[in-house]
Amino acid sequence: MSQRRAADSVEGVFREEWxxxxxALVRQFGDLDLAEEVASDAVASALRRWPMDGVPxxxxxxxxxxxxxxxxxxxxxxxxxxxxLALLAVDADRAAGAPLPGGxxxxxDGEDVPDERLRLFFTCCHPALRLEAQTAxxxxxxxxxxxxxxxxxxxxxxATMAQRIVRAKRKIAEARIPFRVPGADELSxxxxxxxxxxxxxxxxxxxASSGDALLRPDLAxxxxxxxxxxxxxLPAEPEVAGLLALLLLVxxxxxxxxxxxxxxxxxxxxxxxxxxxxxxxxxxRLVVDALRAGHRSxxxxxxxxxxxxxxAIAAVHDEAPDADRTDWPQIVALYDVLLVxxxxxxxxxxxxxAVAMRDGPATGLGLLDAxxxxxxxxxxxxxxxxxxxxxxxxxxxxxAAAAYRRALELVGNEPERAFLTRRLETLDES
Amino acid sequence: xxxLLLIYSPPGGEQSDAESNTMLESYVSYTKAVADAGxxxxxxxxxxxxxxxxxxxxxxERLVTDGPFAETREVLGGFYMIDAPDLDSxxxxxxxxxxxxxxxVEVRPIQEFDRS
Numbered sequence: 001m002s003q004r005r006a007a008d009s010v011e012g013v014f015r016e017e018w019x020x021x022x023x024a025l026v027r028q029f030g031d032l033d034l035a036e037e038v039a040s041d042a043v044a045s046a047l048r049r050w051p052m053d054g055v056p057x058x059x060x061x062x063x064x065x066x067x068x069x070x071x072x073x074x075x076x077x078x079x080x081x082x083x084x085l086a087l088l089a090v091d092a093d094r095a096a097g098a099p100l101p102g103g104x105x106x107x108x109d110g111e112d113v114p115d116e117r118l119r120l121f122f123t124c125c126h127p128a129l130r131l132e133a134q135t136a137x138x139x140x141x142x143x144x145x146x147x148x149x150x151x152x153x154x155x156x157x158x159a160t161m162a163q164r165i166v167r168a169k170r171k172i173a174e175a176r177i178p179f180r181v182p183g184a185d186e187l188s189x190x191x192x193x194x195x196x197x198x199x200x201x202x203x204x205x206x207x208a209s210s211g212d213a214l215l216r217p218d219l220a221x222x223x224x225x226x227x228x229x230x231x232x233x234l235p236a237e238p239e240v241a242g243l244l245a246l247l248l249l250v251x252x253x254x255x256x257x258x259x260x261x262x263x264x265x266x267x268x269x270x271x272x273x274x275x276x277x278x279x280x281x282x283x284x285r286l287v288v289d290a291l292r293a294g295h296r297s298x299x300x301x302x303x304x305x306x307x308x309x310x311x312a313i314a315a316v317h318d319e320a321p322d323a324d325r326t327d328w329p330q331i332v333a334l335y336d337v338l339l340v341x342x343x344x345x346x347x348x349x350x351x352x353x354a355v356a357m358r359d360g361p362a363t364g365l366g367l368l369d370a371x372x373x374x375x376x377x378x379x380x381x382x383x384x385x386x387x388x389x390x391x392x393x394x395x396x397x398x399x400a401a402a403a404y405r406r407a408l409e410l411v412g413n414e415p416e417r418a419f420l421t422r423r424l425e426t427l428d429e430s
Numbered sequence: 431x432x433x434l435l436l437i438y439s440p441p442g443g444e445q446s447d448a449e450s451n452t453m454l455e456s457y458v459s460y461t462k463a464v465a466d467a468g469x470x471x472x473x474x475x476x477x478x479x480x481x482x483x484x485x486x487x488x489x490x491e492r493l494v495t496d497g498p499f500a501e502t503r504e505v506l507g508g509f510y511m512i513d514a515p516d517l518d519s520x521x522x523x524x525x526x527x528x529x530x531x532x533x534x535v536e537v538r539p540i541q542e543f544d545r546s
Contacts, residue, residue, distance in 0.1 A: 128517055176539065177516070177517045178517065182518075
């Protein structure tokens with residue numbers, strides 16, 4: 001059994017433990033570069049030794065001990081680095097007001113590996129870093145992606161991504177972006193930044209902004225995994241529960257989202273029996289928590305957060321047996337609240353589509369045309385696609401065709417382009 | 431660690447006396463807060479950008495021009511040098527600076543050279 005267990009563990013443990021291992025090392029040594037180097041070394045030596053020696057009782061503790069030894073080796077050899085890090089460690093120690101977790105690891109059952117990943121989340125998603133660097137660092141440090149995998153995920157050359165990551169890490173070191181969890185008073189300002197990074201990783205997978213979706217690492221799964229970790233670390237934060245719920249409830253439809261040819265299907269065309277019941281169930285439970293907690297911790301507005309509301313909307317869709325029997329008045333009402341909490345033309349667009357389902361296409365079209373007049377969504381293909389759909393339902397074929405063509409000029413990725421082209425062709429035939 | 435807070439604002443001009451008094455007062459109390467916290471290492475207000483002169487030396491030749499190094503919408507008006515444990519702490523000080531409300535405050539870590 002130990003042979004098979006060795007093979008499984010090597011994959012599973014590294015994926016699962018990378019962020020925790022790295023975070024514990026940054027916490028102790030105060031240097032992300034050093035932590036990454038010795039963490040990789042520890043993984044490499046596990047790959048060599050576990051198949052022969054068997055998997056240790058606590059793989060995580062083994063990795064941490066091995067990495068720590070390696071770091072101390074390096075520091076003994078590089079005195080200058082050691083001096084600098086000693087200073088940093090003293091600062092970090094003082095800032096945390098707690099002793100370093102420096103005791104001998106590897107003796108127990110893995111519970112002695114401290115979970116410092118929350119600090120790592122806040123460092124990787126620090127607002128002093130560019131957004132694209134935040135997502136890259138989060139995938140690399142917390143999801144254990146290689147630079148090449150991050151590059152493929154965002155469709156940029158590996159060299160470009162490597163440079164982006166190096167620059168971000170240099171800023172962390174030189175401007176001294178701290179490795180700490182913001183205090184309770186700052187949390188409401190900083191947490192949305194972390195949530196946004198996870199949300200962006202998810203949406204990037206969902207509607208790749210350009211190119212075709214093949215061969216890209218599965219960002220949706222990673223985003224859900226990151227949201228789960230964050231939810232375990234901050235179980236009382238309603239918006240964290242809201243984000244996890246939203247990702248689960250949207251991702252539940254993944255299998256039904258394309259047909260056998262790989263073409264996109266809209267919500268009303270999807271085979272709902274292919275939706276993932278476990279994800280929907282888990283998401284619904286979380287969204288109830290998120291909405292309830294949002295009301296309780298209502299020092300500011302009393303309203304639930306934007307992710308909880310979006311999750312609630314997704315839940316209403318997921319509960320409906322088909323598009324016609326969807327509770328559209330409920331969805332419009334949720335969009336009304338969302339417009340107050342998070343006003344944006346995009347939310348107005350989605351609300352208009354829901355209004356069209358509730359009150360008929362003519363009413364919805366009026367709202368969409370008002371958005372067109374405002375001009376804030378000029379470059380956005382889905383506004384034109386939504387108009388086209390309503391015009392088609394109203395039998396105004398020529399105008400519908402024109403709107404589809406406008407949408408096609410603006411669309412970036414292949415599956416959506418194919419979808420719009422198909423719609424335009426169907427229009428011509430009918 | 432030392433950080434420089436560089437205060438950029440639109441070039442002064444149409445400001446009433448009352449307005450400039452309020453600004454002055456808020457700078458006085460901010461400077462006192464920085465000093466009381468024991469993080470104040472230095473800082474000053476600068477004369478207007480119209481007093482700026484820029485020097486470049488190219489191939490041994492000195493080039494002196496009137497004006498700041500680049501024409502921008504906001505100009506450097508003053509600076510503080512503070513001692514802060516990390517960027518978050520420096521950003522907190524920058525956010526409290528009156529200049530952050532009138533214009534913007536750029537936070538730059540000071541490069542520390544190894545003594546060895």
